[in-house]
Amino acid sequence: MDAERDSMIRKFQKELNAGTVSLVLLAMLERSPEPMYGYEIAKGMSVGLGGEAPVKQGTLYPVLRSMEGNGLLTSRVEPSVSGPPRKYYSITDHGRAVLSDWTAAWARTREFVDATLEGDGG
Amino acid sequence: MDAERDSMIRKFQKELNAGTVSLVLLAMLERSPEPMYGYEIAKGMSVGLGGEAPVKQGTLYPVLRSMEGNGLLTSRVEPSVSGPPRKYYSITDHGRAVLSDWTAAWARTREFVDATLEGDGG
Numbered sequence: 386m387d388a389e390r391d392s393m394i395r396k397f398q399k400e401l402n403a404g405t406v407s408l409v410l411l412a413m414l415e416r417s418p419e420p421m422y423g424y425e426i427a428k429g430m431s432v433g434l435g436g437e438a439p440v441k442q443g444t445l446y447p448v449l450r451s452m453e454g455n456g457l458l459t460s461r462v463e464p465s466v467s468g469p470p471r472k473y474y475s476i477t478d479h480g481r482a483v484l485s486d487w488t489a490a491w492a493r494t495r496e497f498v499d500a501t502l503e504g505d506g507g
Numbered sequence: 508m509d510a511e512r513d514s515m516i517r518k519f520q521k522e523l524n525a526g527t528v529s530l531v532l533l534a535m536l537e538r539s540p541e542p543m544y545g546y547e548i549a550k551g552m553s554v555g556l557g558g559e560a561p562v563k564q565g566t567l568y569p570v571l572r573s574m575e576g577n578g579l580l581t582s583r584v585e586p587s588v589s590g591p592p593r594k595y596y597s598i599t600d601h602g603r604a605v606l607s608d609w610t611a612a613w614a615r616t617r618e619f620v621d622a623t624l625e626g627d628g629g
Contacts, residue, residue, distance in 0.1 A: 393577065393605045394612055401526035401616050404519060409623045416626045455515065483515045488624055490516055494523050495617055501531045502610055504538045 406430070406448055408491055411457060411476060411484045420461070420473035423449060449474060457483055528552070528570055530613055533579060533598060533606045542583070542595035545571060571596060579605055 413429055414421060426449075427442045452458045457480035465471045476484070535551055536543060548571075549564045574580045579602035587593045598606070 389578075389601075390604060390608055393579075394608045397526060397529065397609050398612050398616070400529070401612065403525050404523035405616055405620050407519065407522070409620055412623045412626075456511075457515075479511075482512055486512055486516045487519050490520050490523065491620065491624075494520070494527055495621075498527050498531055498613065499617075501534045502613075504534075 402444075405491075406444070407452065408484075408487050410445070410448060410452070411480055411487065414458065414474060414476040415481060415484055420475040422471040422473050426474070452480070456480070524566075527613075528566070529574065530606075530609050532567070532570060532574070533602055533609065536580065536596060536598040537603060537606055542597040544593040544595050548596070574602070578602070 409430060410426060413426060423442055423445060427445050430445070449458065449460075453460055453474070456477060458474045459477055460472050460474045462470050462472050531552060532548060535548060545564055545567060549567050552567070571580065571582075575582055575596070578599060580596045581599055582594050582596045584592050584594050
């Protein structure tokens with residue numbers, strides 16, 4: 386793998402993540418029985434999403450703040466036994482409705498991309 | 508569908524397209540037996556990718572220029588019988604190698620997103 390191809394993969398993965406990080410974040414909070422804090426969410430994401438460019442906490446926090454600002458999430462701050470207070474996020478009813486819309490948009494985009502890659506779409 | 512949800516869908520689709528437009532464009536040129544010009548590519552894409560936000564030619568041209576600048580595409584200008592000269596794009600060998608990398612990155616991301624949406628990933 387030459388450096389130029391490597392740089393093109395990183396660029397592409399970053400662009401892909403711009404959309405998918407919000408979707409995965411909302412889906413993780415929807416299925417979590419408990420509110421989650423930033424580090425837990427980042428850890429869960431980095432395991433799977435884009436091995437070439439794991440999700441950094443620095444990437445995640447602005448997304449969490451923006452989603453809270455848009456009413457998709459709520460948060461509460463709680464003391465931690467092992468360090469500074471933690472901000473726990475939960476999904477709102479509006480967030481659940483938006484997750485349902487985004488899941489449908491994701492499915493449409495995924496089907497079109499896959500059809501094009503298989504050579505029978507477009 | 509309220510206006511707020513509608514605006515969230517458009518935002519999400521735009522973010523998703525940032526990555527997928529480059530991938531689909533490269534795949535379309537790879538499977539096309541002939542070089543294609545901008546309008547042909549835009550038309551092929553708008554049919555399928557993100558019904559909520561069809562790909563505008565104004566979105567596509569900077570992507571084509573950037574991909575040519577990165578050596579993924581080459582172009583040649585040819586006169587048209589029905590209007591101004593057209594710029595026809597073809598994929599390069601480097602573009603084919605990058606398409607193969609991007610296809611693998613897309614598959615990984617797709618699998619992770621789908622696993623999270625189904626509640627068994629993360």
